[in-house]
Amino acid sequence: MPKRSRGPVAAVAAAALAVVLVGGAPGAAYAYADSATGTINTSGTALSVRSGPGTGYAAWRTVSDGSTVTLLCQTTGQSVTGTYGTTTLWDLLSNGGMVSDAYVHTGSDGQVVNSCAYVGDEPSSKTNPRSANGAIDWAFQRYRSTAYENLCLAFVAQAYGWGGSGWNTAEIGGDWESSNGYLKTSGIPPRGALVWYHNSVGSGHVAISLGEGKVIGTSVGGGVGVAGYLDHGSYRGWSVAYLPAAW
Known part of the structure; x- marks a missing residue:
């Protein structure tokens, strides 16, 4: 039809x-x-x-x-x-x-809205075991789970297929991305990007972008969930999914 x-x-x-x-x-x-x-x-x-x-x-x-x-x-x-x-x-x-x-x-047999923007590749020296869609799928399989509260950095690292990030806090991770030129502060985070935040306790926060202003991560209503990328406290910016210290 x-x-x-x-x-x-x-x-x-x-x-x-x-x-x-x-x-x-x-x-x-x-x-x-x-x-x-x-x-x-x-x-x-x-x-x-x-x-x-x-x-x-x-x-x-x-x-x-x-x-x-x-x-x-x-x-x-x-x-x-x-x-x-x-x-x-x-x-x-x-x-x-x-x-x-x-x-x-939609009233059309073809495309009616803009193409989804995907984040660029991480450096080849530290290629993630999972793709952006694979990481997002892993995250959605844990939708509403409370097991990752206060473990946002481990959550995104494991979503991308690692055992852990190699950083103690998301604040440290965001600082590294910033000081090494990976943190972008303009534009809506593309699909698969890591989205970084400050928080009141100084440990920071990080989530994974779904694209078009949405993220999936921990601490959304007490568990893994979807939120707007500006819904968390102090937005820092976004980066490619590069975790150089991950293991």
Whole structure:
């Protein structure tokens, strides 16, 4: 079922636009909307919201058929066949999870919001065992866990596949990122970035960016959860997921 029917005039206009956009695939040099509204259409079944762009990623919640959702960005991932045909397009929702665009009515068969921005690679001298999506998936598998309270630095290090960070506190880690030129203070933290904070007790805090202003980490309502990147106390900035002392 197509998301939008096109008459002859609309079809001609769409064809002309396609030439300009060179297909409009995620990552193309074209500015889409910053956000958009969609409607879940599964013909009755609740749709799993996943930690990444594929059905193999953790399903940490569901959204009911007919629900209105807000799309923050879109990315390519696993091919899925659903209500609106087959697509590799996945939508990041305002709660930080992803759903296949095959089940979301947006008024278009293609991309409608900006492509999700991913953080750059860490130095090859200390490559993380897990990718950004793998780390985020690990974190979502522990959603609402209270086992990592006061262990935010260990949480992000283990999410990226390490046994530990090698630093005693997130404040020390943030200081290192800053003094070595890795800490960025402008722009919204891209997906997979480490997001650093000061806190009142001097130990600091760190979380993992989901992109588009969302993070997952400890100390969200007393456990692992999703928050806005400015919801924690004193925001310092973000860095690539580089943990040089990790083990």
